[in-house]
Amino acid sequence: xxxxxxRYLERLSDLYPTIAAASTEIINLQAILNLPKGTEHFLTDIxxxxxxxxxxxxNGSGAVRSKIEDVFGYTLGKREKQELATLIYYPKxxxxxxxxxxxxxxxxxxxxxxxxxxxxxxxASKYTRSKVRKALPKDFAYVIEELITEKxxxxxxxxxYNEIIQTIIRIGRAEEFICAIADLxxxxxxxxxxxxxDIYDRGPGPHIIMDKLMTYxxxxxxxxxxxxxxxxxxxxxxxxxxxxxxxxxxxxxxxILEDGYGINLLPLANFALRIYGDDPCTCFRRKGSERQQxxxxxxxxxxxxxxxxxQFKVEGKLILQHPEFQMEERALLHRIDxxxxxxxxxxxxxxxxxxxxPTIDPxxxxxxxxxxxxxxxxxxxxxxxxxxxxxxxxxxxxxGGLYKVYNNNLLYHGCVPLREDGSLKxxxxxxxxYRGKSLYDALEGYVRKGFFALDEQEKEQxxxxxxxxxxxxxxxxxxxxxxxxxxxxxxxxxxxHLEKKNPYYELLEKEEVVDEILEEFGLHPEGAHIxxxxxxxxxxxGESPIKCNGKVLVIDGGFSRAYQKETGIAGYTLxxxxxxxxxxxxxxxxxxxxxVEKGSDIHSxxxxxxxxxxxxxxxxxxxxxxxxxxxxxLESLLAAYRSGQVIEKL
Numbered sequence: 001x002x003x004x005x006x007r008y009l010e011r012l013s014d015l016y017p018t019i020a021a022a023s024t025e026i027i028n029l030q031a032i033l034n035l036p037k038g039t040e041h042f043l044t045d046i047x048x049x050x051x052x053x054x055x056x057x058x059n060g061s062g063a064v065r066s067k068i069e070d071v072f073g074y075t076l077g078k079r080e081k082q083e084l085a086t087l088i089y090y091p092k093x094x095x096x097x098x099x100x101x102x103x104x105x106x107x108x109x110x111x112x113x114x115x116x117x118x119x120x121x122x123x124a125s126k127y128t129r130s131k132v133r134k135a136l137p138k139d140f141a142y143v144i145e146e147l148i149t150e151k152x153x154x155x156x157x158x159x160x161y162n163e164i165i166q167t168i169i170r171i172g173r174a175e176e177f178i179c180a181i182a183d184l185x186x187x188x189x190x191x192x193x194x195x196x197x198d199i200y201d202r203g204p205g206p207h208i209i210m211d212k213l214m215t216y217x218x219x220x221x222x223x224x225x226x227x228x229x230x231x232x233x234x235x236x237x238x239x240x241x242x243x244x245x246x247x248x249x250x251x252x253x254x255x256i257l258e259d260g261y262g263i264n265l266l267p268l269a270n271f272a273l274r275i276y277g278d279d280p281c282t283c284f285r286r287k288g289s290e291r292q293q294x295x296x297x298x299x300x301x302x303x304x305x306x307x308x309x310x311q312f313k314v315e316g317k318l319i320l321q322h323p324e325f326q327m328e329e330r331a332l333l334h335r336i337d338x339x340x341x342x343x344x345x346x347x348x349x350x351x352x353x354x355x356x357x358p359t360i361d362p363x364x365x366x367x368x369x370x371x372x373x374x375x376x377x378x379x380x381x382x383x384x385x386x387x388x389x390x391x392x393x394x395x396x397x398x399x400g401g402l403y404k405v406y407n408n409n410l411l412y413h414g415c416v417p418l419r420e421d422g423s424l425k426x427x428x429x430x431x432x433x434y435r436g437k438s439l440y441d442a443l444e445g446y447v448r449k450g451f452f453a454l455d456e457q458e459k460e461q462x463x464x465x466x467x468x469x470x471x472x473x474x475x476x477x478x479x480x481x482x483x484x485x486x487x488x489x490x491x492x493x494x495x496x497h498l499e500k501k502n503p504y505y506e507l508l509e510k511e512e513v514v515d516e517i518l519e520e521f522g523l524h525p526e527g528a529h530i531x532x533x534x535x536x537x538x539x540x541x542g543e544s545p546i547k548c549n550g551k552v553l554v555i556d557g558g559f560s561r562a563y564q565k566e567t568g569i570a571g572y573t574l575x576x577x578x579x580x581x582x583x584x585x586x587x588x589x590x591x592x593x594x595x596v597e598k599g600s601d602i603h604s605x606x607x608x609x610x611x612x613x614x615x616x617x618x619x620x621x622x623x624x625x626x627x628x629x630x631x632x633x634l635e636s637l638l639a640a641y642r643s644g645q646v647i648e649k650l
Contacts, residue, residue, distance in 0.1 A: 038191025048203025197224025197413025
């Protein structure tokens with residue numbers, strides 16, 4: 001053991017070859033440990049609403065306005081503070097707007113630059129100079145560092161800083177400098193971003209959100225059921241592909257696939273027009289406002305029905321081929337009486353709202369026609385061959401997982417499957433039994449196998465598990481007894497639409513249940529929290545996102561415009577800074593244009609979930625624990641240098 005320790009210290013000495021180098025690093029690390037912890041920002045269930053997402057990212061759920069308030073307090077009026085906030089969010093657009101009316105631009109530049117510098121100083125104050133330096137925009141790194149760094153040795157600081165600002169304005173770089181320092185402030189107010197699931201589906205811009213996340217300075221992602229669905233589609237799982245296209249059609253977002261990802265839907269469109277050209281397809285109207293032209297809408301209806309029928313065929317066949325999934329009751333096409341136009345469910349016969357199924361053979365209802373098979377083969381290749389989609393999925397795999405334990409918080413999307421008595425439910429998966437954390441770990445392993453396994457059978461198994469994660473009753477990301485897609489399309493009776501939730505959702509107020517979940521994932525219940533996405537919080541009905549005396553925070557309030565009528569708000573976000581946890585409830589975002597022209601921000605209400613008596617430092621975080629281990633290792637190296645066990649490399 002001692003020999004192993006010596007070898008480790010020898011390797012460490014390659015990085016810190018002298019007593020001086022090791023000592024300096026210990027001092028640096030110790031300094032970091034005593035800084036205030038960085039602000040964590042939690043977002044969930046974004047569902048393609050890229051404009052609202054972008055704005056919340058820019059304002060840090062109020063973090064920017066908080067910094068402005070800290071700096072200027074009563075020295076600036078409400079309107080001026082609002083204008084400054086808008087300038088930080090949209091520097092280029094706001095400057096262009098001001099140019100149209102402002103006659104003395106030099107004076108305006110000077111005032112705004114001074115204000116921005118003061119805000120950036122405050123935002124940078126909780127970080128080491130080294131960390132701030134790394135965040136500085138390349139073009140103005142030196143200048144910004146000079147402006148935001150206090151210089152005690154200067155007698156006439158005001159004159160020094162004034163000369164720098166005057167020069168920036170004189171050489172015509174004021175606008176670019178404003179953009180650079182605004183971006184810096186946005187970066188500094190949020191140290192780390194958590195996305196607690198569901199980037200995809202419903203909204204028009206999930207691909208834009210993914211592009212943004214791929215350039216974000218520090219982020220992790222807990223996969224949602226809709227994210228895993230897209231991952232399954234990208235891996236070539238047919239059930240996932242059909243669901244992805246159907247949902248895009250349902251919300252009028254097929255352009256995500258065609259324009260965003262370059263996936264050719266023309267074969268499906270031609271097929272839909274030919275097969276369902278005379279079919280009104282009234283059951284397949286898009287969800288949300290009708291913003292499409294008549295011809296586009298009619299095309300959407302027919303494609304929507306075509307891919308839905310293909311989906312029910314593909315899923316039914318998969319279910320029958322895999323009895324171990326125990327989903328036989330969700331294979332529905334053989335339960336239809338095609339002559340009468342009815343279906344038998346749970347011993348009761350229901351009439352179908354639409355009984356036109358020209359591509360279904362009643363003797364073999366789950367078999368694709370030759371043309372449907374050709375379409376699916378093309379779509380498989382298109383999804384697998386789309387470079388941009390594959391890049392986005394690789395990012396999800398690299399930065400994501402099914403759950404995360406971070407700074408005494410447990411983050412996941414959906415639910416931990418429970419029994420009625422609150423105990424962890426045993427779930428069968430590929431012949432083995434799992435529950436709680438082991439279930440999450442096993443499922444995540446299968447997702448990764450679906451992309452990376454060398455054995456084709458293992459890879460196929462992984463792909464099918466992704467489809468199961470999307471809609472299996474025991475999936476922690478779904479958490480309902482069934483996905484009643486067929487019933488909502490084809491059956492009027494509301495009783496058939498009911499999707500019974502896992503007992504988890506009823507038991508969230510029971511402290512002993514929540515404590516067991518926290519302990520299952522290695523957390524001590526005292527002071528720990530569950531941050532939970534997936535289920536819209538209907539605050540208009542009086543539902544609270546804070547459950548179990550503050551131990552559980554359900555932060556999906558509905559970024560998705562389609563769900564805002566149900567929830568009454570436009571999403572919850574969570575901010576965890578050195579002072580504690582703050583839950584933020586947002587009103588709907590109007591538009592970027594309105595934000596610039598009218599200075600309108602997302603109106604937000606704040607609820608303090610937990611306020612600490614002593615300001616939380618880096619030393620109290622998970623990163624702090626790692627840094628302390630590094631300090632201990634370096635102190636061992638110092639001792640080894642001084643004892644002669646390891647020789648300095650001078």
